[in-house]
Amino acid sequence: MITTTQRPLFLIFFAALTAGAGNGISLVAFPWLVLQRNGSAVEASIVAMAGTLPLLVATLIAGAAVDYLGRRRVSMISDALSALSVVAVPVIALIFGADAINVAVLAGLAALGAFFDPAGMTARETMLPEAAQRAGWTLDRSNGVYEAVFNLAYIVGPGIGGLLITTLGGIDTMWVTAGAFALSISAVAVLRLQGAGTPNREHMPQVWAGVVEGLRFVWHSPVLRTLAFVELAATGLYMPMESVLFPKYFTDRNEPAQLGWVLVALSVGGLVGALGYAALSKYANRRTIVLVAVLVLGVSMTVIAFLPPLPVILVLCAVVGLVYGPMAPIYNYVMQTRAPAHLRGRVVGVMGSLAYAAGPLGLIVAGPLADAAGLHVTFLALSLPMLVLGAVAIFLPALRHLDREPESPTAAG
Known part of the structure; x- marks a missing residue:
């Protein structure tokens, strides 16, 4: 049973699990949508690269954003923007038809989602010391469980993505992916933790x-x-x-x-x-x-x-x-x-x-x-x-x- 003092730590774990699962599903769904159109491995590679190249710059900026805007706020903004980048796929398909989901659109949305992900991951990692202290856990133990949860998300996420694509199709799978990010937002929204709010920006x-x-x-x-x-x-x-x-x-x-x-x-x-x-x-x-x-x-x-x-x-x-x-x-x-x-x-x-x-x-x-x-x-x-x-x-x-x-x-x- 989760005690009151452990609640912030477990909320962070849950947010990491659901956001990581959302990213894991995306890893399968975006290339699948490309291959489903024309079977082009080159175009699938383009979309895969679009989902990784922004990480270098985004991670560098993400740390400054966390320190400037606050850890909880950045975590929620990051997941909200990631959710928008995946839910845009079925929305575009509904408005313009499935043919509008081409490689350029998918590459742009994959890049958009990847650009926001590091900020959320950085925000959650920076909240762990205070959460561990509240829970009475050592920081080593907290980090170990956090990384295990994160690894679990990337093991489970692609598997869930494959099942969803089989049952719902690639486009509708993105609704569930957005839902995973929404769960992460909900967990962080109720999180109350010292140092997680708006920082002092005076200096x-x-x-x-x-x-x-x-x-x-x-x-x-x-x-x-x-x-x-x-x-x-x-x-x-x-x-x-x-x-x-x-x-x-x-x-x-x-x-x-x-x-x-x-x-x-x-x-x-x-x-x-x-x-x-x-x-x-x-x-x-x-x-x-x-x-x-x-x-x-x-x-x-x-x-x-x-x-x-x-x-x-x-x-x-x-x-x-x-x-x-x-x-x-x-x-x-x-x-x-x-x-x-x-x-x-x-x-x-x-x-x-x-x-x-x-x-x-x-x-x-x-x-x-x-x-x-x-x-x-x-x-x-x-x-x-x-x-x-x-x-x-x-x-x-x-x-x-x-x-x-x-x-x-x-x-x-």
């Missing part, structure tokens, strides 16, 4: 000046700066494996179901890893977890580079998800405890935008290399630097700060 800089202030804070914090570079490198090397190399490998073999199993293994491993960290965070050494995650990722990617049988790939993917599941909770903890409350949104935004920047950088290299040199060479070209990153991380002194108590007494939560 608040303008948006771009605020973004620069967030960048400066991250740069001058050794532990945040080091984590940002580790995340940038790890994401840039890992993302192409999931987004390009595995799809190409299984497409070439005409085994789409096997690709689905691989992605499920990664997601379930991440879910279990985040939940495990939530349970064991009191006894866990954060630096050790980070080092093990990066090293295991490098070793697993290197073994996968030799394209072993599917059961081996599935086990390795599950292990990757398991060891990498605690990374996001640890990153959240460091950002939440090192940044002062008035800067928290901008710091989360800066760190998130660096992670989003890494993915496209890796994809620019991996795609052409896979076509020119083959999958085996491309896997090795990504996995060997990951091994080097893991070895270098052992000697990074800033990572030792991960297990030191934060200086701010309010951040310990």
Whole structure:
């Protein structure tokens, strides 16, 4: 039973689950609507890219918006605009007919929705310290459960999207997607939490000046700066494996179901890893977890580079998800405890935008290399630097700060 003091924390979890599920359904529904029209994979890719490219800039701005407008308000505005971007699909179809839902319209709406999502995610993450304190939970535990809920949403969402498309059709599925965002708005609307309302803007800089202030804070914090570079490198090397190399490998073999199993293994491993960290965070050494995650990722990617049988790939993917599941909770903890409350949104935004920047950088290299040199060479070209990153991380002194108590007494939560 949820107690009064736990209510804000569980409302944030529910908002993250429903908004994440809405995004998960969109991931399936938008490409499906394109493929349903003419079966063009190129046009489906255009819509998929439209849903990811805005994330880099949007995440950077989102942090400043959270600090300037307030956490609850930004969370609700973000979800409302995301809901509008999906409900526009059936509305346009009703007014102008289904033929009006072309690739340009879908790409524009996907980009619109993606542009608002980071603000909502940033707002919810920045409310966790105060919610954890109200609930009597440690911040590590709260972040672990939050990330597990978020992973669960992205496992369940696409599955629900597939069922909805089968029963309702792609266009009407968007009504349900909008409803998921509405549930998230409702949860945050009744949330009452210190620091979540309208902030004091007396000494608040303008948006771009605020973004620069967030960048400066991250740069001058050794532990945040080091984590940002580790995340940038790890994401840039890992993302192409999931987004390009595995799809190409299984497409070439005409085994789409096997690709689905691989992605499920990664997601379930991440879910279990985040939940495990939530349970064991009191006894866990954060630096050790980070080092093990990066090293295991490098070793697993290197073994996968030799394209072993599917059961081996599935086990390795599950292990990757398991060891990498605690990374996001640890990153959240460091950002939440090192940044002062008035800067928290901008710091989360800066760190998130660096992670989003890494993915496209890796994809620019991996795609052409896979076509020119083959999958085996491309896997090795990504996995060997990951091994080097893991070895270098052992000697990074800033990572030792991960297990030191934060200086701010309010951040310990």
